[in-house]
Amino acid sequence: MEMDKLVSLCKRRGFLFQSSEIYGGLNGFWDYGPLGVELKRNLKNAWWQDMVTGHDDLATLPGAPSPYEMTGLDCTIIMHPQVWKCSGHFDLFCDMMVDCKETKRRYRYDQLRGRWVEAKGQRVFVTTTAEAEAEGEDLQRRALKAFNLRGKDADQLAWDGDVVSLDKVDDLSLAYAPEAKEVGTLTEPREFNLMFKTIVGAMGTADDAAFLRPETAQGIFVNFKNVLDSSRVKIPFGIAQQGKSFRNEITPRNFTFRSREFEQMEIEFFCHPNESRKWYEYWRDRRMKWYTDLGLAGERLQLREHDADELSHYSCGTADIEYAFPFLPEGEFGELEGIAHRGDFDLRSHMEGKLVKNAEGCLELETVPIEGHPDRTRPKYKGSGRDLQYRDEVTNERFTPHVIEPSAGADRGALAFLCEAYHEDEQPDDKGKMQTRVVMQLHPRLAPIKAAVFPLVKKDGMPEIAQEIYRGLKKKFPAFYDEKGAVGRRYRRQDEAGTPYCITVDGQTLDDNTVTVRDRDSLEQWRVKVDDVVAEIESRVS
RNA sequence: GCGGGUGUAGCUCAAUGGUAGAGCAAUAGCCUUCCAAGCUAAAGACGAGGGUUCGAUUCCCUUCACCCGCUCCA
Structure with missing residues (x-):
């Protein structure tokens, strides 16, 4: 698949537009159009449903060391500047x-x-x-x-x-x-400036500088104690968050892959240090399966464990879930999600202050000489001083939890699913002549429109019946009604939008109250009673 | 950030130092009983700024965006 065909389709059909296009565009910023916003929302909702609201706190899931709890959070984009000094982003960015x-x-x-x-x-x-x-x-x-x-x-x-x-x-x-x-x-x-700088306060001066977050994760760490104190969660548990993050990419390129404003879907999973390796492996495999279940099933998706020399200074293990985007050279993959074992780096940083690795490879407080007293030092950036340790109510053990961080890019995910969905095939037209068909084979959970309803022709009461079906569907999920032109053309338009099912009211409907349901990928059709249409589609798209 | 290329309608392309033409798509209508190219009508563009010129979409400069390669991906 050539990338420019997908880019063209995204613009033509309203998946993605360049930001501020009428002013010539803005490098590294992209807008989601009417279809794109639904796709991205479906992706985020699937993640939230599968990771948070639909999670079974009581069961031991396959591959998991034990049952665990999941909860959510929604933090601000601008946080206290000290957050970024202790996290290490300030010095790095x-x-x-x-x-x-x-x-x-x-x-x-x-x-x-x-x-x-x-x-x-x-x-x-x-x-x-x-x-x-x-x-x-x-x-x-x-x-x-x-x-x-x-x-x-x-x-x-x-x-x-x-x-x-x-x-x-x-x-x-x-x-x-x-x-x-x-x-x-x-x-x-x-x-x-890898972080976006801004000013807090209408009369703000340079002293009031603040930053747009470069990741959502820090909001979770600084709220760790709040969540513990307010929700009765016990370790092991995870806190999930979705939201915008901002980084001044050095070279924004490759469509939305490297955007400067982007959306993350992150989990910080807190566990006992002795269990953290097992939880890392659980999340690594769990997250990989999530992508394959939604249709990124082919060889273009891979799980890659980082080599030791590739690991961040705080990490004891990291894996990337990567996709072979069409704009990358043959054999190269781009990151969709990183699953990192972060140890106790983050919670300790927000307790003690900015940490660095010492000569022995252990984390210790970074210090700087005190002005006028070259023999004395102070912390480079002071932490909160709050106790972010966890106390096990049963064993009375106190410890700083270790963190497993599955961190996914929502925009990168959406782009990968778009790339994977794009297909061209040959289908006969009304004269039996083979024509190229562009079809977006999106998973029904991700498809922006779940079903389209057509009267085969615009007469004999067919539009009225079709409109009733359309209204019934609309109460459950996005549906589309179209009565214009040849029905084959209407089918093809829905194929490009990725709509998995088309429902057509025809002459037979008037006799036996059934309609045809057409499958986007196989083009197969079967008849369903009008009263059963909503249930039929609903069972297939959820 | 560096080097090369590109920029005309929603898409694909054309022509021209005297302000642009087509196919497809889209819109309205007609016709149509299952997979886009039957008919009719109307609509739609020179990325932005500056310069040269009587006159610039065309030549020059700047800028913005996109593509390719290098760099970067913290």
Whole structure:
């Protein structure tokens, strides 16, 4: 399937439009049209129903270590700025960066360190990305390279001053970038705002800066205690949330796949540390099955466990559910959902403050020197100080729960289901000649319109009967009525919209009160009593 | 962010330094008893801004968006 055919259909039929299109569009933002909004809503509702409201708290589900509870939450998009400082997003998402024009590498402006050195009458600021203990050695190696000197000529290097960060250097044209061959390849520092910044308060100043959330997850963590105190849930349990998140993608591309405003469907599942590995595996498999049950069943869907070196600094296991989108190169997959074992990183961060991994690989509070007291330190970002531990009422054990996070992209999901649904086949027209048919083979639960009703011809009382059926269907789910033109054309239009069933009132209806029901994918037709139509369709679409 | 390409009606395409033509779709009506191309009618476009020019959709510049490759994907 070629991607541009799907993009064209999405626009033509009203699944997806470019945001602000009449003004030329806005990169990384997309709107859902009349059909798209139903598709996305159906996807989100299916998720909420299957994960939250329909969850059986009492049963031990296949693959689960025990019964568990599920509950929901809906947090604000803007939260206290400290949330993002403790979660680590602030440091990661709001930095001045410099790019190396030669190696195309990007560095944090305040983290790239270096030292002034002079040789052959030239003065250069040599930089390094080496760890502190290897720093001196690496600087010397790079300095020799900068001046084209040999190791034995190291005494020709005249070092000047201490190792300092790059932001202390006024003239970047004298900087020698790590791994570069020439001096002066770094760009001027540029703000690299991966989080959307905003102002809280009508008279807001820079001090009132706040951020649009880059993920919904943090809202769940900061409400962990509220949920515990208000709902009688016991570990193990999960809190689910759907909602918009915002990230300044560096390169928005590939239709809606990498949007700057997007919707997430996230679960934070809290469990005992001893059980967390089993729960991780449960959620990984459970979430994979959810996609296959809704029709992403083919080889284009895969579950991929991350390698150890791919894991985030806090994670002890992550799997991605990925789809081979048509716009990706052959054999490549794009992420639909990540299932991450996050350990106790998040709850601890909001108790203690921003954590970093120390030399032993353990998480500890990140500290910075106190101004004027170089030998003393303070936390870089203070946590809430609240106790977010869990106390088991039976065993009286206190512990910080571990978290399993199945985090899905609603827009990516919708896009994958659209890609999977697009089919072209050959069907005969009224003269028996084969014609290309475009059909969106969406799962009935996801289809924007569940059924369409047609009078075969616009006379003999057929429209009246069809309209009655239409009204009956409308009380249960989205249905569509059409009496214009040839019936074959009406069928084809519904095929493009992904409508799974078409109901046609014909001459026989007038005699025996039955109508035909036509299946979108097989084109098979069968007769159903008018009184049974709603039940027939309802049983097939839910 | 860099390099290359593209931008005319809802879609697919055409022509032109003197303000654009078609097919399909869509709309209204007719005809139609089961899978889009029977008939009639009316409607609809040069991505945006600036420049050159008597005059720009056409030439130039800028910008925006999309596509391809690299980078990025925290």
